[in-house]
Amino acid sequence: MRILVAMSGGVDSSVVAAILKEEGHEVIGVTMKLWEGPDGEMPETGCCTASDSEDARKVASKLDIPYYVLDYTESFSKNVVDNFTEMYAQGLTPNPCVECNRSVKFDHFIEQAKKLNCEKVATGHYAKIIKKNNEYELHKADYLDKDQSYVLHMLKSSDLAHISFPLGEISKPDVRQIAARIGLKTAFKKDSQDICFVGKKNYRSFVEKRIDLTSSGEIFDISGKKVGDHNGIHEFTVGQRKGLPGGYETPRYVTKIDVQNKNVTIGEKNDLLVSSFVVEELSCVNNLEYENLTIQTRYNSEDLACDIKKLSDTKILVQLKEPAFGVAPGQFGVIYKGTKVVCGGRISSKVLENVG
Amino acid sequence: MKNQDYLYLDHAASTPMRKSALDKYIEAESYGFANSSGGHKLSRDSKNLLEDSREKISELFNAAPGEIVFTSGGTEADNWTIKSLFDSKRPNENLVTSNIEHEAVLASADWVSSNGHQTKFAKSDKNGLVNKNEFLKQIDENTKVASLMWGNNETGVVQPVKEVSKEIKSINSSTLFHSDVVQGIISDNIDFHSSGIESGALSAHKIGGPKGVGAMFINSKYKLPSFLHGGKQELERRAGTVDVPGIAAFAAALEEQQSKFDEEVGLMKDERSIFEEKIKNSLDIKIVGESMNRLPHISNIQFKDINSEVLLIQLDLNGLGVSRGSACASGAQKPSHVLEAMNINPKFINNHLRFSFGWTTQIGDGSKAADIVIKAAEEMI
Numbered sequence: 001m002r003i004l005v006a007m008s009g010g011v012d013s014s015v016v017a018a019i020l021k022e023e024g025h026e027v028i029g030v031t032m033k034l035w036e037g038p039d040g041e042m043p044e045t046g047c048c049t050a051s052d053s054e055d056a057r058k059v060a061s062k063l064d065i066p067y068y069v070l071d072y073t074e075s076f077s078k079n080v081v082d083n084f085t086e087m088y089a090q091g092l093t094p095n096p097c098v099e100c101n102r103s104v105k106f107d108h109f110i111e112q113a114k115k116l117n118c119e120k121v122a123t124g125h126y127a128k129i130i131k132k133n134n135e136y137e138l139h140k141a142d143y144l145d146k147d148q149s150y151v152l153h154m155l156k157s158s159d160l161a162h163i164s165f166p167l168g169e170i171s172k173p174d175v176r177q178i179a180a181r182i183g184l185k186t187a188f189k190k191d192s193q194d195i196c197f198v199g200k201k202n203y204r205s206f207v208e209k210r211i212d213l214t215s216s217g218e219i220f221d222i223s224g225k226k227v228g229d230h231n232g233i234h235e236f237t238v239g240q241r242k243g244l245p246g247g248y249e250t251p252r253y254v255t256k257i258d259v260q261n262k263n264v265t266i267g268e269k270n271d272l273l274v275s276s277f278v279v280e281e282l283s284c285v286n287n288l289e290y291e292n293l294t295i296q297t298r299y300n301s302e303d304l305a306c307d308i309k310k311l312s313d314t315k316i317l318v319q320l321k322e323p324a325f326g327v328a329p330g331q332f333g334v335i336y337k338g339t340k341v342v343c344g345g346r347i348s349s350k351v352l353e354n355v356g
Numbered sequence: 357m358k359n360q361d362y363l364y365l366d367h368a369a370s371t372p373m374r375k376s377a378l379d380k381y382i383e384a385e386s387y388g389f390a391n392s393s394g395g396h397k398l399s400r401d402s403k404n405l406l407e408d409s410r411e412k413i414s415e416l417f418n419a420a421p422g423e424i425v426f427t428s429g430g431t432e433a434d435n436w437t438i439k440s441l442f443d444s445k446r447p448n449e450n451l452v453t454s455n456i457e458h459e460a461v462l463a464s465a466d467w468v469s470s471n472g473h474q475t476k477f478a479k480s481d482k483n484g485l486v487n488k489n490e491f492l493k494q495i496d497e498n499t500k501v502a503s504l505m506w507g508n509n510e511t512g513v514v515q516p517v518k519e520v521s522k523e524i525k526s527i528n529s530s531t532l533f534h535s536d537v538v539q540g541i542i543s544d545n546i547d548f549h550s551s552g553i554e555s556g557a558l559s560a561h562k563i564g565g566p567k568g569v570g571a572m573f574i575n576s577k578y579k580l581p582s583f584l585h586g587g588k589q590e591l592e593r594r595a596g597t598v599d600v601p602g603i604a605a606f607a608a609a610l611e612e613q614q615s616k617f618d619e620e621v622g623l624m625k626d627e628r629s630i631f632e633e634k635i636k637n638s639l640d641i642k643i644v645g646e647s648m649n650r651l652p653h654i655s656n657i658q659f660k661d662i663n664s665e666v667l668l669i670q671l672d673l674n675g676l677g678v679s680r681g682s683a684c685a686s687g688a689q690k691p692s693h694v695l696e697a698m699n700i701n702p703k704f705i706n707n708h709l710r711f712s713f714g715w716t717t718q719i720g721d722g723s724k725a726a727d728i729v730i731k732a733a734e735e736m737i
Binding site for chain 1: 665666735
């Protein structure tokens with residue numbers, strides 16, 4: 001089978017290319033160039049850097065497979081970077097990796113693969129695709145420490161039919177061992193943690209450079225009493241503890257950001273407990289299901305038992321069985337049934353009921 | 357796929373070395389390896405070889421030997437002429453060039469303007485031609501250097517170099533007229549003096565010579581300031597040990613090219629027209645500058661509904677090597693500044709490929725290439 005492999009230059013996607021080649025497939029390697037500086041150079045830190053694409057090229061050469069760099073910068077800049085800055089400006093907590101997967105990477109990549117007569121695309125994500133009857137299901141990876149099904153929740157059965165995640169049943173240490181066995185230089189390369197286009201820099205200074213955020217507002221406590229002023233709501237996210245007015249016996253947290261009036265509300269930790277909220281821009285892998293569900297409200301966070309109620313084709317109400325901390329508007333909520341991804345979408349800022 | 361089965365249509369980017377050049381390189385490296393600036397017999401052998409090569413090359417272009425200065429390639433020659441004549445003590449002096457020049461010229465122009473000098477650009481029309489009068493209109497009494505390429509490296513469209521040179525001196529007699537002839541020498545006969553070119557950039561590897569070797573033609577009435585500082589090599593203008601074997605190979609490649617010129621260029625022309633006719637009959641395409649006087653080795657094709665980023669890969673996988681715009685360091689391919697300058701509809705600007713024939717082109721290549729392109733394109737629509 002001819003397979004197009006997305007190679008970031010990291011160990012995971014390198015091993016994917018190697019495994020598929022060993023299995024006898026015709027493998028074509030591609031690095032997606034997502035981001036570049038003002039002079040067209042790649043970023044120096046984080047993933048997708050010039051040295052990463054250089055690593056990918058070396059691996060492809062070692063595996064003796066064709067290798068190309070495809071330009072995704074325009075779409076990435078529009079769909080991910082602009083969205084990232086706009087969301088911060090609105091006091092929301094963006095997740096650029098999810099945004100990238102759902103708006104930039106997969107659709108375009110699958111389309112390009114089809115044009116190149118490739119039957120499938122493969123990536124180094126840790127997740128599993130299981131075919132049942134005529135449907136494809138998305139599941140958590142066997143190696144839960146690295147499970148990335150959360151950031152892939154937007155893939156539909158019809159997409160999954162064209163995708164392969166060869167690392168779904170392999171552990172990270174095993175991946176490194178395979179890389180070492182076949183002599184890949186990337187075997188012991190560190191995992192990238194940074195946001196690829198921000199790198200090691202502070203994301204706030206990145207945002208501030210791109211849009212004017214100087215719009216001051218007021219800070220209130222939970223009872224509605226004004227307790228201070230601020231220079232812009234982008235400096236706050238729900239759950240934040242640093243940089244708030246002091247003088248309280250117990251720590252204070254941002255509990256609410258009112259984008260329209262530019263007001264920030266602070267309260268105690270318990271004020272952050274949430275029991276129900278709306279998830280919008282919903283995407284379902286297959287049909288929506290309603291029983292024995294859990295939700296992750298951040299990448300690799302705890303699975304919280306929940307019920308859901310359908311509000312429209314793209315909107316559900318999530319009711320947690322136990323109130324929980326850390327539900328941030330802007331992040332994605334991904335609903336699971338056991339290891340299976342049912343659906344996911346963005347946690348709405350409009351309907352968020354605090355209890356506590 | 358073995359390389360000999362691979363059809364190479366990217367001669368505008370580079371060409372393999374001719375056997376005569378490679379043989380000369382090996383021979384020269386064995387007896388002319390010594391530093392050509394030394395005082396012993398082996399240095400003299402090397403120096404003799406260097407000067408013989410200079411003479412041969414200068415004869416082929418109807419120039420005097422002292423008018424040929426060896427460089428690392430066309431880019432260096434462009435940089436040298438354009439940058440070295442500007443002086444911060446004379447900030448009102450300006451540079452005139454066109455907006456479809458090679459990056460070596462455009463980036464040098466940026467450098468000139470970043471040093472406070474005015475840089476003026478004559479614009480290309482929609483056919484990829486810089487109008488003679490448009491260019492001359494930019495020249496004034498403060499124009500120090502004017503630069504117009506012989507033939508464009510992406511479209512092949514031949515620029516009005518001779519027409520400009522005829523009139524430029526009547527506007528400003530002290531303006532140095534430079535021309536990048538890197539693509540021009542692949543498929544056109546160039547005589548610097550009779551064309552009115554006072555400085556020219558040449559590259560060896562486009563005509564079957566080695567990479568990393570080139571030359572600047574510079575009219576004997578000019579003496580450019582040194583570009584690389586150090587020893588007194590290359591007529592005291594360019595420091596650094598001279599690559600004599602590379603230069604000898606350049607001369608050998610040029611000699612062979614000139615002796616087979618009509619035959620080789622005739623073949624490029626024939627194969628290109630077979631190629632263009634064939635794909636025109638099968639696909640919805642447009643040939644850039646089709647009605648213009650084009651260098652016979654270049655064919656720039658706009659595909660109506662096909663993004664050429666993926667088409668390029670499809671062709672590569674099917675054994676045909678061509679190119680898109682200019683390649684950046686990572687290998688990602690960007691739309692070209694030349695097509696942008698021609699005001700190509702943004703809807704189609706990512707749908708172009710450049711096919712370039714050259715000295716290795718054989719009978720049948722045009723037809724074979726067209727078959728590969730048609731098959732790949734039809735699969736992608």
